[in-house]
Amino acid sequence: MVVEQLVGAFVNILTDPLNLLVFVVGLTLGLFSGAIPGMNGTMTVVLMIPITYSMDPVTGIMMLSVIYAAAVYAGSISAIMFKVPGAPEAIMTTLDGYPMNQQGKLRQAISTAVFSSAVGGIIGTIILILFSPVLADFAIQLSDPEFFAVILLGLALISTVGSGNVLKATMTLSIGLFLGVIGFDPLQSIPRFTFDINFLQSGVSLIPVILGLFAVAEVLKQVLTGGEMIGEAESEDSGESSMFPPVEYLKRFPKILGVNSVLGTLIGILPGAGATTGALFGYTFGQRLVPENIRKQFGTGIPEGIAAPESANNAAASGAFVPLLTLGIPGSATTAVILAAFILHGIRPGPELITTQGTLVYTIFAALLMANVGMLLSNQAFVAVFTKIRHLPRAILFLLIIAFSFIGAYATRNIMVDLWLMLLFGLVGYLFDRYNYSIAPLIIGLVLGPLAEPSLRRGVLKAGGDFGVFLQRPISAVLIVAAVLVFFVPLIQDLGLIGKVVDIGAESDVEVEK
Amino acid sequence: MSESTESQATGESSPGEPDIDPEEELGPDEVPSNWLDATISAVVLFGAIGLLFHTTTIEAITLGDSADPGPAFWPRLVLGAIIATALGNLVLVLRRLKNEEGRLLPNKEIVVSGFERRFRDLSANEWQFYLVIGLVIVYLLVLDPIGYLIATPPFLFAFGWILDYRKPGKLGGTSALVSTVIFVGFRLYMNIPLPYGTGPFRAFHLFVESLF
Numbered sequence: 001m002v003v004e005q006l007v008g009a010f011v012n013i014l015t016d017p018l019n020l021l022v023f024v025v026g027l028t029l030g031l032f033s034g035a036i037p038g039m040n041g042t043m044t045v046v047l048m049i050p051i052t053y054s055m056d057p058v059t060g061i062m063m064l065s066v067i068y069a070a071a072v073y074a075g076s077i078s079a080i081m082f083k084v085p086g087a088p089e090a091i092m093t094t095l096d097g098y099p100m101n102q103q104g105k106l107r108q109a110i111s112t113a114v115f116s117s118a119v120g121g122i123i124g125t126i127i128l129i130l131f132s133p134v135l136a137d138f139a140i141q142l143s144d145p146e147f148f149a150v151i152l153l154g155l156a157l158i159s160t161v162g163s164g165n166v167l168k169a170t171m172t173l174s175i176g177l178f179l180g181v182i183g184f185d186p187l188q189s190i191p192r193f194t195f196d197i198n199f200l201q202s203g204v205s206l207i208p209v210i211l212g213l214f215a216v217a218e219v220l221k222q223v224l225t226g227g228e229m230i231g232e233a234e235s236e237d238s239g240e241s242s243m244f245p246p247v248e249y250l251k252r253f254p255k256i257l258g259v260n261s262v263l264g265t266l267i268g269i270l271p272g273a274g275a276t277t278g279a280l281f282g283y284t285f286g287q288r289l290v291p292e293n294i295r296k297q298f299g300t301g302i303p304e305g306i307a308a309p310e311s312a313n314n315a316a317a318s319g320a321f322v323p324l325l326t327l328g329i330p331g332s333a334t335t336a337v338i339l340a341a342f343i344l345h346g347i348r349p350g351p352e353l354i355t356t357q358g359t360l361v362y363t364i365f366a367a368l369l370m371a372n373v374g375m376l377l378s379n380q381a382f383v384a385v386f387t388k389i390r391h392l393p394r395a396i397l398f399l400l401i402i403a404f405s406f407i408g409a410y411a412t413r414n415i416m417v418d419l420w421l422m423l424l425f426g427l428v429g430y431l432f433d434r435y436n437y438s439i440a441p442l443i444i445g446l447v448l449g450p451l452a453e454p455s456l457r458r459g460v461l462k463a464g465g466d467f468g469v470f471l472q473r474p475i476s477a478v479l480i481v482a483a484v485l486v487f488f489v490p491l492i493q494d495l496g497l498i499g500k501v502v503d504i505g506a507e508s509d510v511e512v513e514k
Numbered sequence: 515m516s517e518s519t520e521s522q523a524t525g526e527s528s529p530g531e532p533d534i535d536p537e538e539e540l541g542p543d544e545v546p547s548n549w550l551d552a553t554i555s556a557v558v559l560f561g562a563i564g565l566l567f568h569t570t571t572i573e574a575i576t577l578g579d580s581a582d583p584g585p586a587f588w589p590r591l592v593l594g595a596i597i598a599t600a601l602g603n604l605v606l607v608l609r610r611l612k613n614e615e616g617r618l619l620p621n622k623e624i625v626v627s628g629f630e631r632r633f634r635d636l637s638a639n640e641w642q643f644y645l646v647i648g649l650v651i652v653y654l655l656v657l658d659p660i661g662y663l664i665a666t667p668p669f670l671f672a673f674g675w676i677l678d679y680r681k682p683g684k685l686g687g688t689s690a691l692v693s694t695v696i697f698v699g700f701r702l703y704m705n706i707p708l709p710y711g712t713g714p715f716r717a718f719h720l721f722v723e724s725l726f
Contacts, residue, residue, distance in 0.1 A: 177592040
C-alpha cells in the first residue's frame, strides 16, 4: 500500500512536466536561498506561498517542501567556503568545514556535506514514511518536562564540544543562554534586561550574532594576519565537488550517519526544535560516537565534524514534517510557514490527512526523497558557481563577504541595531578566537536557551511548583540522568583531579599561543 | 623580539619584584595573554554580578497562587552559571600567573609599554585592521541617514582600497554592481525594506526604485 502510493507519487512528479519543472525550480531556489547569507529556506518559502495560489495544492506544497529540504543542505556551502553560514542550520558545519577548506580539502568537505545531508534526509524521510503515526503518538505524549530534559541533554553535551577547556566552554555557553533571555519573557511578556531600550525588547537575533562571530570575525582575523580564506593546498584541489566523499572517509563515519540520521529525525519531531537544533545535537552527539583520538580533533577540520551535523540537520528537516502532517503542529519555523500554505489551500493537517489527502502526503514524501537525490546530482554544477567567487582577488572576496553579511544581518528584522550587533559580535568572535574561548557553545546557548526556559517554567507551573516533576516522569528522568552523566563523566575522565585542571588549562592556552 | 632601550629608561622594577624588561616580556599580543585572559574573565564576572543585581528589578505578574518560578528565575540560574565559571577561570588564570610570572598583577610599565608600542609600531596589516573597523563604524553611522544606495558603493570601494586592491575601475565597478544586485534582489524581489535615508536621499532611492 505504502509502496504503491509512493511509486504513484514518483510517477506523478516525473511524468507531469509541470510537476517536474516546479520540482527543479524548487530545488534550485532552495539551494541558492540556503547558500546565500541573508536568504534562508523559511524566507523563500514565505515568498513562494503567493505563487502557489495559482497551482494545484499538491504541486504547490511539494515545491515548498523541496525548497526547505534543499536550503537546509545548501547553507553548508558558504559555511565551508567562506566561514559564512548561509543559514542557521549550517552553524556547526562551519566548525570543521572551513578548517578543511583552509587545509586544501574543499572538494572532500563539500562532498562529505552533500553526501551526509542526502543520507540524513533520505533516512529521515523513510522514517517519516514508515513511522509517522507511531512517532506522532510518541510526540503527543511528550510534555514540557521531557522537552526540557532533551534540551538539557543538548546543553550537557557541551562538555564534549569544549573538551580541553570545559570551564571556558561552559562560560561561553552561559553567555549564549543569557543573550537568549534578553527581551520579553516567554510566559508573562515582561521585559528583561532591556533597560528601557526599544530594540532590546525583541531580543538578540541569532542571524547577526552568527554572522558576526563567524564571518566578520574571520574577515578581521584574515585582515590582521594577511591571510587567505583559500587553503595553501588549493593548487592540488580543483575545487570541484563530487557526489561522494573519498572512500577512506566513508569508512570513517557510517556510524555517525546512521545514528545521527535517526537522532536528527527524533529532534525534528519536537515542536519548535527544527534543523538548527538537530545540527547542534548532531555535532555534539557525533563526538560521542567516535574514538577519543578523533573526538579531540573535532573543530580542527575533520570529515566527521561535517558528517555529524549535516546528517542530523537534514534528518531533522524531514522529522519536522511528522508533527506537521499528523498533528497539524509545526516542528520548525519553516514547517510553520508550510502549515500556513496548507491552510491557505483549504487543507487542515491532522491524523486523517494520510487517508483523506493520500496523493498530497505521498507526493511530499516522494519529493523529499527526490530532493535529497537531486542535491547529490546537482551539487557539482551548483558548487562550481561558488568556486568561481572563491578565486576572486582577496580584497574583492572579503568585500563580497562583508556586503552579504551586512544584508544578511539586516534582512531578518530590518533594523540598524542588528548591524551594530553583528559588528560587536565580530569583535567578540575575534577576541574569543584569539584567547581560546570556543564560539560554538555560545551559539548552542543562544539557540537552545529560548527553547529551554519556557518548557522548564511550564513544566513547573503545571506541576504546581514541584520541581520534582522532571524526575518523576520516566522519560525526562532518564534524559536528565543522561545529561548529568554526559556532562560530568567526560569531565572526570578528562580532568581527573582538580589540580590537573590547572595543567590542562595551561597546556591548552600554550597551544593557542603557539 | 626586538631589544629596546626605552625599557631601560623606564623599566625599573619595584622593590621585591623580579627585574623584568617590559619589552622582553611582551608576547605577540603586546600585553601578555594570561593577563588579557584574566581581564576577559573579570569583565564577564563583574558584568554578570551587576546583571544579577538587576534581576531584582524584574517584576513578575502574580496570578492567584501561580506556581510559575517567574521571569527572573531562569536568568538568575544562567547568571549564576556565568559567575561560577568566570570565577573558576579567573582563579585558574591567576594561579597560572602566580606560577609562571611570579605575581598576580602585571607590571604597570609592561602594560603601558605594550599599549604604547601597539599604537606606535603598527604593521601594515594592523593599520588595515583598525581602518576596516573604523570604516565599518562610519558606514553604520551614515547608512540610515543617507540610505543604502548612496552609502554602500563608497563603503565597498574604500574597503577594497584599504585592503590594497588598487584597480579603481574594477573596484568601483564591483562596488556599484554588488550594491545594485543586492538592492534589486533584496528590495525589489524579496521586498526587504533597505534604509532609504531621509529628505533628498529618500527621494533618490524612490526614483531608483521606480526605474526597476
